[in-house]
Amino acid sequence: LENGDVILGELTAVGSRQIQLRSSAFDELKLPWRNVRRIVFGETDFPAHPIAPELPRVGWQANIQFHRLVDHPTQPGDELTAAITGVQEGELTIENDLLGKIHIPIGDINWIEPLFLGSRWTLANEKAHLGNQVQPKFRHHAPLGSSWHGEFYLNHIPEGSAFIRVQVAELEPAGKGTPLGSRYLSELRNGFLGTSLVLNGESLGRLNDHISQKKTLEGHQTVRLRVPSRLLKKGKNTWRVEQTSRRDNPQEYDDCQIGPILLEIESQ
Incomplete structure (x- = not known):
């Protein structure tokens, strides 16, 4: 909260002006957005659980930043990625696969960055620590190991171009613009110390x-990452993030933070 207090509870409703919580300490608590500094979603067990087969509604997926509630230059406004599914006078209707449908007054919005027309589906809302060493600054101090996996179900093959979007931090780079003096670039370009994403075994x-x-x-x-059209299938689909070790030490991996992971379908 803005006063520094922390409240633990289940988020039961999200509105344009307030949120609602429930916990063992109280039945229902309504908090105006102006009193909320940050919301941190709790962790679930690994591996990620299967998720529902219905894809979210198609809309303009966009990054939305709200006006900051605290008038301080170092306090940015909150941001949310959601589908814009409706526009009314003075109000936007947005839908997020985790938060549901929300009506937002246009006056509360700072800017909107359109991404693509289509749907977006959260496969894993975690931030997993992969690697082999304890990292006190990571959300999970102890590593999960050198792999992380989950599954999801489709009741039909979605039409459009499919992509997997992965958020990464503290990951060693090996792209074309990587400085030649980067510490592990040689190992990475020789096939070691990498972190890969596998979908349905490929x-x-x-x-x-x-x-x-x-x-x-x-x-x-x-x-x-682009997903080949033949790779998604009706029914159960599996994903896995896996690592390769260092060339001279098979017990050492790149300590990095991976996630959330999302499936995105761009409409054609």
Whole structure:
């Protein structure tokens, strides 16, 4: 909260002016947005659980930044990625696969960055720590290991171009613009110390090859991988993030933070 207090509870409703929480300490608590500094979603067990088969509604997927509630230059406005599904006088209707449908007064919005027309589906809302060493600054201090996996279900093959979007931080770079003096570039370009994403048993490529600099937890990056049209299937689909070790030490991996992971379908 703005006063520094922390409240633990279940988020039961999100509106344009307030949120609603429930916990064992109280039945229902309504909080105006102006009193909320940050919302941190709790963790779920690994591996990620299967998710529902229905794709979210098609709309203009966009990054939306709201006016900051605290008038301080170092306090940015909150941001949300959602589908714009309706426009009324003085109000936008947006839909997010985790938060549902929200009506937002246009006056509360600072800017909108359109991304694509289509749908977006959260496969894993975690930030997993992959690697082999304890990292006190990571959300999970102890590493999960050198792989992370989950599954999802489709009741039909979605039409359009499919992509997997992955947020990464502290990942060693190996892209074309990576400085030649980067510490692990030689190993990465020789097939070691990489972090790859596999969908239904087929690799979509190494995440390292899509970034050219290592970003901290605060400056995370996004990698977007194209999914071949033949790869998605009706029913159960599986994904896996897997790592390769260092060339001279099979017990050492790149300590990085991966996630959330999303499936995106661009309408044709």
